[in-house]
Amino acid sequence: MTSSLLAHVEMAPKDPILGVTETYNADTNPKKVNLGVGVYYDDNGKVPLLQAIRTAELQMAETALPRNYLPIDGMPAYNKAVKEVIFGADSEAVKSNRIVTVQTLGGTGGLKIGADLAKRLYPESQAWISDPSWENHRALLEFAGFKVNAYPYYDAATHGLKFNDMLSCMDQMAPGSLVLLHACCHNPTGVDLSAAQWQEVIEMVKKKNLLPFLDMAYQGFSEGLNEDAHAVRAFTKACPAVLVSSSFSKSMSLYGERVGAFSVVTASAEEAARLLSQVKRVIRTNYSNPSTHGGMAVTKVLTTPELRTQWEQELTQMRERIKTMRRSLVEKIRSHRADFDFNYVANQRGMFSYSGLTKEHVTKLREEFSIYALDSGRICVAALNSTNIDYVSEAIAKVIVR
Numbered sequence: 001m002t003s004s005l006l007a008h009v010e011m012a013p014k015d016p017i018l019g020v021t022e023t024y025n026a027d028t029n030p031k032k033v034n035l036g037v038g039v040y041y042d043d044n045g046k047v048p049l050l051q052a053i054r055t056a057e058l059q060m061a062e063t064a065l066p067r068n069y070l071p072i073d074g075m076p077a078y079n080k081a082v083k084e085v086i087f088g089a090d091s092e093a094v095k096s097n098r099i100v101t102v103q104t105l106g107g108t109g110g111l112k113i114g115a116d117l118a119k120r121l122y123p124e125s126q127a128w129i130s131d132p133s134w135e136n137h138r139a140l141l142e143f144a145g146f147k148v149n150a151y152p153y154y155d156a157a158t159h160g161l162k163f164n165d166m167l168s169c170m171d172q173m174a175p176g177s178l179v180l181l182h183a184c185c186h187n188p189t190g191v192d193l194s195a196a197q198w199q200e201v202i203e204m205v206k207k208k209n210l211l212p213f214l215d216m217a218y219q220g221f222s223e224g225l226n227e228d229a230h231a232v233r234a235f236t237k238a239c240p241a242v243l244v245s246s247s248f249s250k251s252m253s254l255y256g257e258r259v260g261a262f263s264v265v266t267a268s269a270e271e272a273a274r275l276l277s278q279v280k281r282v283i284r285t286n287y288s289n290p291s292t293h294g295g296m297a298v299t300k301v302l303t304t305p306e307l308r309t310q311w312e313q314e315l316t317q318m319r320e321r322i323k324t325m326r327r328s329l330v331e332k333i334r335s336h337r338a339d340f341d342f343n344y345v346a347n348q349r350g351m352f353s354y355s356g357l358t359k360e361h362v363t364k365l366r367e368e369f370s371i372y373a374l375d376s377g378r379i380c381v382a383a384l385n386s387t388n389i390d391y392v393s394e395a396i397a398k399v400i401v402r
């Protein structure tokens with residue numbers, strides 16, 4: 001055979017998060033634990049099928065709707081209900097129709113639509129992400145054509161924020177820069193800004209005329225649905241242009257259904273109509289239109305009062321279980337290693353903890369205990385349960401000794 005046009009193609013590296021799951025799946029050790037990917041598991045180590053979703057799906061099966069194409073921007077009822085979850089039903093911006101919300105393929109789909117849109121609107125702009133950020137942010141923005149820079153965020157010495165450095169960096173950004181911010185449950189560190197710090201960031205965004213893009217993949221996993229939307233809502237009140245991506249992968253345990261949204265806050269209903277027309281072009285050229293099943297289930301849960309209440313209760317249970325696991329991990333590690341202060345893990349928010357484990361520790365955990373974490377030291381606390389927590393805390397205590 002003559003040399004192929006594809007002969008030069010190199011093997012790409014494994015994905016830093018989903019690649020860990022691939023290696024974990026191949027591990028035959030019955031004690032293996034996957035603290036890599038951001039997925040919530042219940043105390044039995046299973047991805048839950050929420051009761052609210054199950055009931056919605058049973059109702060959907062009874063009505064068995066045909067599956068025509070959805071509109072490019074998704075189901076109108078979904079978009080309306082989701083907009084209210086994100087921005088609040090009583091928001092002035094919602095009431096005056098100056099927010100566009102479209103159904104996307106998960107939160108990553110929302111980020112991709114937002115990144116492509118921003119690139120079309122501001123081809124010369126550069127993008128900024130936090131240091132560190134979700135492993136996929138940089139690649140996603142680069143694939144959309146941006147030069148990607150990082151602003152200071154996490155302070156490893158204090159397990160807190162480099163807030164002043166973050167603000168000074170923003171003060172140097174060129175007007176029109178795209179600034180990606182984690183609305184809550186910062187991924188990977190679990191360290192969030194306070195309300196007062198958000199206000200300072202908002203002032204800086206306004207002063208420098210930056211384009212904020214808020215990634216809210218974990219709404220409901222820190223303090224509650226409304227509390228976790230604080231940053232998004234504060235930006236919406238203060239800035240005439242805000243991009244938001246959001247997801248139900250975690251909050252409704254619908255990972256495989258790919259149900260998310262992309263929203264644009266604009267200055268007026270007339271501007272929103274123009275933005276929607278551009279967003280639709282971006283969606284049409286990416287994947288044409290979103291899929292039906294997950295979006296229908298979410299809409300049913302959000303718009304049926306009993307299902308909505310049930311979902312919020314189930315979300316609260318998930319959030320509280322994670323917090324219990326955080327405290328338990330800290331106590332158990334302390335019982336092995338009184339000299340090692342792991343207390344910061346209990347104060348971090350959301351599914352993740354930037355554990356402080358080094359790449360070397362992570363390698364030892366994987367090779368000697370079949371415990372999988374990200375090379376950065378990020379662990380998914382939502383994968384701990386009453387069966388594996390002793391094993392994990394003992395293993396961590398052992399690897400940090402050496």
Ligand code: LMR
Pocket residue numbers: 017018036037038039134136187217
């Ligand atoms: C994560 O950070 O692990 C999750 O957001 C899952 C993913 O797609 O990376």
